[in-house]
Amino acid sequence: MNTKTAIISIEDLTETAVPELTEAFENTPGVTEVDFSVERQVAVIEFDPEVTHIDALMRVVLGKGYKIL
Numbered sequence: 001m002n003t004k005t006a007i008i009s010i011e012d013l014t015e016t017a018v019p020e021l022t023e024a025f026e027n028t029p030g031v032t033e034v035d036f037s038v039e040r041q042v043a044v045i046e047f048d049p050e051v052t053h054i055d056a057l058m059r060v061v062l063g064k065g066y067k068i069l
Contacts, residue, residue, distance in 0.1 A: 002048070002049065002050070003032055003046045003047060003048055003049075004046070004047060004048075004049050005044060005045070005046055005047075006043075006044075006045045006047060006054050006057050007042050007043070007044050007045075008042060008043045008045065008057060008058060008061060008068060009041055009042050009068060009069035010041055010042065010043055010061055010066050010067070010068060010069065011041070011066065011067040011068070011069050012041075012066070012067075013036065013038055013041045013042070013043075013066070014038060015038055017064075017066065018036050018038070020064060021034075021036070021043065021060070021061070021064060021066070022034055022036070024060045024063070024064055025043070025045055025057070025060055028047075028052060028056060028057065028060055029051050029052055030047045030048040030049075030050075030051025030052030030056075031045055031046070031047050031052065031057070032046045032047060032048065033045070033046040034046070041069065043061070045057055
């Protein structure tokens with residue numbers, strides 16, 4: 001499997017948002033790993049580009065009510 005890495009900047013990312021966003025990303029087909037840096041306000045997502053696309057990952061963030069920077 002060939003994976004890609006997406007780094008998405010999320011406005012006002014907090015520790016309390018991480019579990020909700022983690023679950024949403026983990027339930028997205030093609031996502032293999034997700035990590036967050038609250039300090040840097042980013043999500044780092046490993047995904048299979050044959051299964052999902054960066055647009056779908058950004059929709060996860062927007063769908064949970066967060067803004068992308």
